[in-house]
Amino acid sequence: MILSAMGAEDEKRLAAEAAAELVEEGMTVGLGTGSTVAYLLPALAARSLTLRCVATSVATEVQARALGLPVEPFDGIARLDIAIDGADQIAPDGWIVKGGGAAHTREKVVAASSDRFVVIASSDKLVEAIAPPIPLELLSYGLDATLARLGEVALRDVPASPDGGVIADYLGPVDDPAQAAAWLSATAGVVDHGLFAPELTSDVLVGRGDRVDRLAL
Numbered sequence: 191m192i193l194s195a196m197g198a199e200d201e202k203r204l205a206a207e208a209a210a211e212l213v214e215e216g217m218t219v220g221l222g223t224g225s226t227v228a229y230l231l232p233a234l235a236a237r238s239l240t241l242r243c244v245a246t247s248v249a250t251e252v253q254a255r256a257l258g259l260p261v262e263p264f265d266g267i268a269r270l271d272i273a274i275d276g277a278d279q280i281a282p283d284g285w286i287v288k289g290g291g292a293a294h295t296r297e298k299v300v301a302a303s304s305d306r307f308v309v310i311a312s313s314d315k316l317v318e319a320i321a322p323p324i325p326l327e328l329l330s331y332g333l334d335a336t337l338a339r340l341g342e343v344a345l346r347d348v349p350a351s352p353d354g355g356v357i358a359d360y361l362g363p364v365d366d367p368a369q370a371a372a373w374l375s376a377t378a379g380v381v382d383h384g385l386f387a388p389e390l391t392s393d394v395l396v397g398r399g400d401r402v403d404r405l406a407l
Contacts, residue, residue: 202311
């Protein structure tokens with residue numbers, strides 16, 4: 191799909207603003223990471239709600255606090271009412287790829303801990319089928335052995351995750367996302383991967399031109 195940079199940014203903003211309207215007074219909210227969430231935070235702050243927020247990255251926490259959103263450690267909270275995050279790929283069958291911002295492990299923890307996980311994206315994130323790269327977080331311990339087990343993997347030249355993991359991308363085939371996700375999860379040394387199963391997601395809000403579509407999952 192060909193979409194101008196300005197068009198994509200407008201679509202991200204529209205989807206983020208629509209998601210901000212789903213948040214209600216007194217909720218516990220998981221805040222994702224990335225360029226689309228960057229539009230969510232001011233939209234959420236503008237509503238002046240009393241909230242408890244947890245962030246999936248240091249960058250999100252810093253931006254949220256600067257806007258007046260309360261952010262606390264993800265400790266002592268068993269469930270979140272809602273979490274909102276972006277995506278790198280969204281397939282028709284509901285599989286999603288996340289982790290372009292290297293926060294996919296925390297993002298998956300937050301998504302799995304939420305009663306409602308809302309994905310927001312511009313229309314260029316819609317794909318016919320999931321394809322590599324698939325983001326990975328790997329243990330630094332035994333890294334070379336883990337890489338040998340995984341095969342087609344490229345390490346990213348980025349800092350370690352907030353939890354000390356090495357960030358990489360799996361470049362091999364992803365013909366069956368469920369099978370690929372199961373294999374990556376079962377590979378020793380893999381902390382987590384960026385494949386998000388359909389059952390994790392409650393809503394997908396996609397900006398299309400000047401409107402927002404809610405995809406049926």
